[in-house]
Each structure stands twice: as structure tokens, then as C-alpha cells.
Amino acid sequence: MKRRVAVEIDLDALVRNYRRIAVHVKNLDVLCVLKANAYGLGVSPFALALAKAGCRSFGVAEPYEAEELCSTFEAANLKADVQILSSILPDEILPMVERGVILxxxxxxxxxxxxxxxxxxxxxxxxxxxIDTGMGRLGIPAFGEDGINKALSVICDCLPLQDLECEGIFSHCAMAYDPADPFTSNQIALFKSLVQALAEKGISFKRVHMAASDAVNNFPETLSPPFNTVRTGINLHGSFDPNGLRALNVESVLSLKTRVAQVRNLPAGTSLGYGRTYTLSSPSKIAVISAGYADGLPLQLGNRGFVFIGGKRCPVVGRVSMDYATVDVSNVEGVKIGDEVICFGRCGDDAITPDDWAALKGTHPYDIICSLGSRVLRKTVGTADMV
Ligand SMILES: Cc1ncc(COP(=O)(O)O)c(C=O)c1O
Structure with missing residues (x-):
């Protein structure tokens, strides 16, 4: 059956974003982060489009994702590095080493x-x-009293291990969305001191990286030596953390679409939906759209958000329910059952983005993108995966 709700992923826009990031970071390599199935959107088309655009390094969170990515490249006869960025469990190590995944x-x-x-x-x-420079989650701790020397000693003990190819060193920022907070500058300074201390012992690495999207936008010092790589995830999607700078000019690659399930003219005084959170003050034409919170529409759209129907921005009225939402289309001519609804995406010169929804929900766009429901069709548009 045709699905009612689809998220369209514009692969050409994705590649444009990748190229903009690559231009912005100048001589640094761009490692594309496609963890959690490319933030829930389907990893293969992302990986193929980006690899064909020249990306040679990809990051994931764990072995299942690494295996899927390796198979995708193998089937397409493409060569690219696949790297697990977070952690590896003892029983996961051997198959990943056999696969050539960077650990x-x-x-x-x-x-x-x-x-x-x-x-x-x-x-x-x-x-x-x-290296844990203050994220407090995973990595060799370099913070705290004598942290640098302790981290140095762990690294120096690892280096002689015969069967390791120690190619890189990296860290992750906890709050690089906030350029005003000194915490990130301290993390960066700590990491650089460690890299410097290693250099003084004659130890260097092919890859040195710290910046994810937030740091790329807010901390230019992560874009020059000793750093030679950035890791980018959310900016590829054209989204940003709600705080901080937007140094990059990237565009949203996503459109979420559904259809009108019903249109009715309702009298003043009619209350809409669960909780009766909205009552019509005048006779109104109300469209029921076939998408709800099971598809990823935040409850916070109710009485606050908009969708596009018939080329116009129309308010969501009443509470969003699991499968449906109600929209006031009194100002739109000729709306009928089956018409397209753009929940987010472009509509002429206007646009609603996952970032707009994130602002309404009081969250960040990762949460919006990763929360699209399992029945939402992931559909690619554009030609970037066919080149
Ligand atoms: C270690 C690491 N690097 C890079 C990223 C990509 O982050 P972003 O999507 O903010 O670019 C993540 C995502 O959380 C991460 O965990």
C-alpha cells in the first residue's frame, strides 16, 4: 500500500551541504556521521550520495551500523573508511577488526x-x-588533576602493541553550541596540550579531530592545526543546534508530507480533538490531516504550529493525536480529500523546517529528525545517488 506519510530526503541538497561544509573547513577532511541509520532516515542513500560526492570517511555509533555501512559500500564497489566513534564491547571487537572498521x-x-x-x-x-576532555561519557580521561600525564601514559602504553595501527586521536565537545561558555575552550585547550605533549615525545597521528557541527559553527580554532578533520552530522541535514552561531550556509534536506483525510465546515462553538483545547470562535473549514505524533509531529504543534496546504500556511488547531491533526483551512480555496500537506519543507518562498519544530517543542532538531515514526516512508529525491 502507498504510505500516507513520507519524509523526502533531497540528496542533491545533502551533497550541496557536504560541499559547503568542505569549503568552510578549507584544508580539513570531512568525516560524515551517519549513526543511528543516518539519524533515522536510512543510511544507504546518504552514504552513497556522500561517497560519490567525494567523502571517504564515515562515522557510526556501534557495530551493527558499521556492518551495514561496510556492506553498502561493498555492494556499490566504493572504498571508504568506516569508523565507530563511541565504544566497542569485548565480543564485538573481532568481527569489526575482520571488517576493517576503525575502532x-x-x-x-x-x-x-x-x-x-x-x-x-x-x-x-x-x-x-x-580522549575524554570533559564530556564525561566515554574515552581516556584527560581532565582532572594530572589528567594530561595520565592520558599520555595510557596512550604511550598502547602504542607498542604490535597489532594496532594507531591512526588517530580525537575528542568530543559537551556544549560547543555556546560560544560564550569557556567550557569548550577549556576542552579544546586540554586536547591541544595533550597532542602537544605527544608531539614532544615524537608521537603524531594521521587524524586529529574534535569538532562536530556545533564546534564547526562556533569554534574556529577547531579548524586549524593540530586538527585536520571535522565530524559532521546534523549540518548535513541542514539543521543546527538552536543556540549558537550559524556560520555555515546549509539548507534543510527534508520535507515531511502527508495528505488531507477529511474536510468539513464546522459551526462556531465546535471543540476540536482530545482535551478540547481549541473551540471554533466562528464557522470554520477544518481539514483533518493524516499524520500525528506517531509519525513524529510534536504535540507542541497543537494550537501553535503550521503546515502548508494548497500553497498556504495553515494553523494546526486542537491537540495533535496519534494518527491525525486538525488544521484550519478556512482561507484556502478548494481543499479536498487526498490533497498534499507539507508538514515541514519548502512551499514557494516560505518554509517550515525541523528546526522550527524543535523551537516549538523546546528541543533540538536531532530529536525531531530521529522521532519520525516507523510508518513514515523514507523517500529520496534528487539525482545525487545516481551519478
Ligand atoms: C563523537 C561524535 N562525533 C560527531 C557527532 C556528530 O554530531 P553533529 O550531528 O552535531 O554534527 C556525534 C553525534 O552526536 C558524536 O557522538
Whole structure:
């Protein structure tokens, strides 16, 4: 059956965003982060379009995603690095080493396990040291009293392990959306001091990276040496953290569309939907659209948000329910059952974006994009995956 709700992913816009990011970061490499199935949108078309546009490094969160990405490239006869950015569990190491996936090293014990697995697999394991400079989540801690020396000593103990190819070192920022907060500058300074201390011992790495989208936009010091790579996720989608600067000129790649399920003229005094949160003050033409919170429409759109119907911005009235929402189309001529509804996306010169929904919901666009429901068709448009 044809699906009622679809999110259209404009692959040409995606590639334009990738190129804009690459131009902005000048001589640095761009590692595209496609974790969580490309933020829930379907990893293969993202990966193929970006690889064909020249991207050679991809990041994911865990082995299932890494395997899927490797298979996608293999089937398309494309060569690209696939890297797990967060953590690896002991029983996951061997298959990932065999697959040639780049792994994070977050401690000495783990480094030994990876090296042993590599020995068993008969190949070198490619690794990046993951350094915790204050995220407080994963990585070799470099913060706190004598943190740099402790991290230095862990790295120096790992380096002699025969079967490791220690290609990189990286860290992750906890709040790089806020250029005014010194926490990020401190994280960056800490990381740079560690890299400098390693350099003084004659230790250097092919890849040194810290910036994700927020830092790319807010912390230009992450775009010059010792850094030579940035990791980008949400900016590829054309979205930003709600705070901070928008140094990049990227465009939203997503449109969420559904259809009108019913149109009725209702008298003044009619209350709409669960909780009766909206009562018509005058006779109104109300369209019921076939998308609700199960599809990813935030409840906060109710009585506050808009959708496009018949080329016009129309207010969502009443509470959003699981499968439907009610929209006032009194000002739109000729609306009928089956008409297209643009929940977010472009409509002529106007646009509603996932970032607009994030602002209404009081969240960030990652939450909006990752919350699109399982029955929403993921559909690509554009030609970027066919070149
Ligand atoms: C380690 C790491 N690097 C990069 C990214 C990409 O972040 P963004 O989507 O903000 O660019 C993430 C995502 O959370 C991450 O965990």
C-alpha cells in the first residue's frame, strides 16, 4: 500500500551541504556521521550520495551500523573508511577488526583486547584514541588533576602493541553550541596540550579531530592545526543546534508530507480533538490531516504550529493525536480529500523546517529528525545517488 506519510530526503541538497561544509573547513577532511541509520532516515542513500560526492570517511555509533555501512559500500564497489566513534564491547571487537572498521580506544585493557583480536584475525586493527576532555561519557580521561600525564601514559602504553595501527586521536565537545561558555575552550585547550605533549615525545597521528557541527559553527580554532578533520552530522541535514552561531550556509534536506483525510465546515462553538483545547470562535473549514505524533509531529504543534496546504500556511488547531491533526483551512480555496500537506519543507518562498519544530517543542532538531515514526516512508529525491 502507498504510505500516507513520507519524509523526502533531497540528496542533491545533502551533497550541496557536504560541499559547503568542505569549503568552510578549507584544508580539513570531512568525516560524515551517519549513526543511528543516518539519524533515522536510512543510511544507504546518504552514504552513497556522500561517497560519490567525494567523502571517504564515515562515522557510526556501534557495530551493527558499521556492518551495514561496510556492506553498502561493498555492494556499490566504493572504498571508504568506516569508523565507530563511541565504544566497542569485548565480543564485538573481532568481527569489526575482520571488517576493517576503525575502532575507538578508550583504555589500555581495551587496546589489548583489540590488539589480540587483530592478531587472531591476521591483520592490523586501525584505531583512534578517544580522549575524554570533559564530556564525561566515554574515552581516556584527560581532565582532572594530572589528567594530561595520565592520558599520555595510557596512550604511550598502547602504542607498542604490535597489532594496532594507531591512526588517530580525537575528542568530543559537551556544549560547543555556546560560544560564550569557556567550557569548550577549556576542552579544546586540554586536547591541544595533550597532542602537544605527544608531539614532544615524537608521537603524531594521521587524524586529529574534535569538532562536530556545533564546534564547526562556533569554534574556529577547531579548524586549524593540530586538527585536520571535522565530524559532521546534523549540518548535513541542514539543521543546527538552536543556540549558537550559524556560520555555515546549509539548507534543510527534508520535507515531511502527508495528505488531507477529511474536510468539513464546522459551526462556531465546535471543540476540536482530545482535551478540547481549541473551540471554533466562528464557522470554520477544518481539514483533518493524516499524520500525528506517531509519525513524529510534536504535540507542541497543537494550537501553535503550521503546515502548508494548497500553497498556504495553515494553523494546526486542537491537540495533535496519534494518527491525525486538525488544521484550519478556512482561507484556502478548494481543499479536498487526498490533497498534499507539507508538514515541514519548502512551499514557494516560505518554509517550515525541523528546526522550527524543535523551537516549538523546546528541543533540538536531532530529536525531531530521529522521532519520525516507523510508518513514515523514507523517500529520496534528487539525482545525487545516481551519478
Ligand atoms: C563523537 C561524535 N562525533 C560527531 C557527532 C556528530 O554530531 P553533529 O550531528 O552535531 O554534527 C556525534 C553525534 O552526536 C558524536 O557522538
Amino acid at each position: 575507538p580506544v578508550t583504555g589500555l585493557e581495551e587496546a589489548h583486547l583489540i590488539s589480540d583480536a587483530a592478531h587472531k584475525a591476521g591483520k592490523k586493527a586501525r584505531v583512534h584514541f578517544k
